[in-house]
Every structure is written in structure tokens, then in C-alpha cells.
Amino acid sequence: xxxxxxxxxxxxxxxxxxxxPCNHSTISGNEYVYWYRQIxxxxxxxxxxxxxxxxxxxxxxxxxxxDRKSSTLIxxxxxxxxxxxxxxxxxxxxxxxxxxxxxxQGTTLQVKP
Amino acid sequence: xxxxxxxxSRVICKSGTSVKIECRSLDFQATTxxxxxxxxxxxxxxxxxxxxGSKATYEQGVEKxxxxxxxxxxxxxxxxxxxxxxxxxxxxxxxxxRKWRGEKLFFGSxxxxxxx
Numbered sequence: 001x002x003x004x005x006x007x008x009x010x011x012x013x014x015x016x017x018x019x020x021p022c023n024h025s026t027i028s029g030n031e032y033v034y035w036y037r038q039i040x041x042x043x044x045x046x047x048x049x050x051x052x053x054x055x056x057x058x059x060x061x062x063x064x065x066x067d068r069k070s071s072t073l074i075x076x077x078x079x080x081x082x083x084x085x086x087x088x089x090x091x092x093x094x095x096x097x098x099x100x101x102x103x104x105q106g107t108t109l110q111v112k113p
Numbered sequence: 114x115x116x117x118x119x120x121x122s123r124v125i126c127k128s129g130t131s132v133k134i135e136c137r138s139l140d141f142q143a144t145t146x147x148x149x150x151x152x153x154x155x156x157x158x159x160x161x162x163x164x165x166g167s168k169a170t171y172e173q174g175v176e177k178x179x180x181x182x183x184x185x186x187x188x189x190x191x192x193x194x195x196x197x198x199x200x201x202x203x204x205x206x207x208x209x210x211r212k213w214r215g216e217k218l219f220f221g222s223x224x225x226x227x228x229x
Contacts, residue, residue: 034217043119043206043220044157087156099210100147101218103157 003027003090009108012082018075020107022088025069032091033064034101035073037084044087047073078111085109116140117209119221126197127229134192134224136207142187143209147218148180151204163190197228 005023012018024033032051036044048055048062050071055062061074075082087106091099116139126132136146145164149157161177163169163184171177179201181193190209194201206223210216 036220038157041204041223041225043117043208043222046217046219049217099145099216099218100159100162101208102159103149105156 003102004088004104006086006088006104006107008105009110011110011112012075012078014080014111014113015077018073018078018082018109018111020073020075020086020088020109021070022072023070024088024090027068027090029068033062033068033071034089034091035060035062035086036089036101037082037086038106039084045084047086049091078109080111080113083109083111117143117207117219117221119207119224121224122222123225123227125227125229128198129196132194132197132226134194134205134207134226136190136192136209136221138188138209138219141209141211143190143211144187145210146184146190147208147210148182148190148192149206149208151206151223157206160192194226197226199228202226202228 032049034049035047038044048060050062064071085106085108087103089101118137120135148160151157159172160175161169161171161182163182165184165187169182184190204223204225208218208220210218
């Protein structure tokens with residue numbers, strides 16, 4: 001079972017910031033939070049990941065709360081090409097430490113002109 | 114950046130035949146590869162985890178004799194759908210990792226399997 005909960009859908013105006021929330025209240029101390037997105041009929045695309053500190057790269061920013069029970073992915077200036085399903089994933093530790101990713105239902109972000 | 118190549122991107126086959134899907138890590142050695150399937154309008158479902166040189170670990174409910182996984186080298190894993198039936202029609206996606214802790218997974222572009 002996925003260890004995260006996300007709103008099923010969100011809208012955002014083109015050019016504005018898109019803030020996608022994620023709850024992961026049962027996260028363990030050494031589990032990372034990953035964000036991927038999937039555009040229709042393609043493989044998931046990596047966006048960003050973090051453990052405790054906030055992270056920023058050329059695509060997005062990741063804000064993790066101090067208690068690590070939730071996070072927010074920020075796309076600073078959303079474009080129409082950012083329309084996709086966004087997945088927030090806590091990377092699971094298996095018995096053999098394989099680090100598999102278990103996908104939840106994600107958030108469908110619709111960027112509108 | 115690291116690239117995972119998946120082939121073929123689309124395959125149509127007759128019921129009862131077997132289909133092989135390849136997943137290659139192009140510029141890194143993948144100690145672990147994962148196979149997912151995705152039905153329309155649904156999320157990705159993990160099918161199995163494969164480690165180079167050892168047997169794959171299948172998720173609950175996934176038939177290991179139906180979905181044969183081979184990870185013979187650090188750059189190649191294959192998924193064979195044996196005796197395919199229409200209900201096996203799905204989008205299959207592989208991913209690869211150099212190491213798991215704090216390292217992102219790289220995904221292939223997926224294979225759309227249609228069984229007639």
C-alpha cells in the first residue's frame with residue numbers, strides 16, 4: 001500500500017506557481033520523499049527528492065515540514081506542458097533494502113491558459 | 114543524465130504467444146531493476162524486483178510463471194509475458210537503480226502490449 005495521500009486533482013493557471021501537497025504521516029526517519037510525474041503514455045519522469053531539508057532544482061522546489069509528515073512540491077511558473085499526474089512517493093525499505101517505489105493514485109494537475 | 118531504454122515501445126500479439134520486453138540501463142550499472150504494469154486511468158503497480166544474478170522477487174498476486182524476469186547482467190533485464198491473453202494487455206514500465214538509498218530511480222518509456 002502507498003504510504004502517501006494526495007488530492008486527486010488540481011488546477012493551476014499558466015504562469016502561476018503550482019503547489020502540490022502530500023501527506024506522509026507514517027514516514028520513517030531514513031525514508032526519502034520522491035516526486036515523479038507522468039505524462040500520458042510515457043514513463044514517469046523524476047522531478048526531485050529529499051530527506052529532511054528543502055530542495056530545489058531546475059524543475060521544482062520541495063518543501064518538507066519539520067516533522068516530515070507532509071511535503072509540498074512547487075512548480076514556480078507552471079506551463080501547459082506541466083499538465084501531468086504527479087506522484088509523491090516514500091521510498092520503501094524492503095527486507096533486502098531494494099528501495100522499491102510504491103505509487104499511489106497521484107494528483108492530476110491541469111494547467112490552464 | 115542516466116537513461117533507461119525500453120524496447121519495444123509497442124507490441125501487438127496473438128493470444129497464446131509469448132512476448133519479451135527488454136530494459137537496458139545505457140550509461141550506468143543497475144544493481145536493481147523494477148517492473149511495473151499500468152492499466153488505463155490507473156496508477157503504476159509494482160510487479161517484481163530483480164537483482165542482477167539472482168531470482169526476481171514478485172509482489173503478491175503476480176504469477177512468476179506467467180511473467181518471467183531475467184536480470185542476467187548489470188545493464189539488462191527482460192520481462193517475458195508467457196502465453197499472453199487479452200487480460201495481459203497493459204502498459205509495462207521498467208525502472209533501474211544504481212543503489213537505492215537516496216538515489217533516484219530512472220524509468221523506461223514503457224511498452225504498450227495489446228493481446229488480440
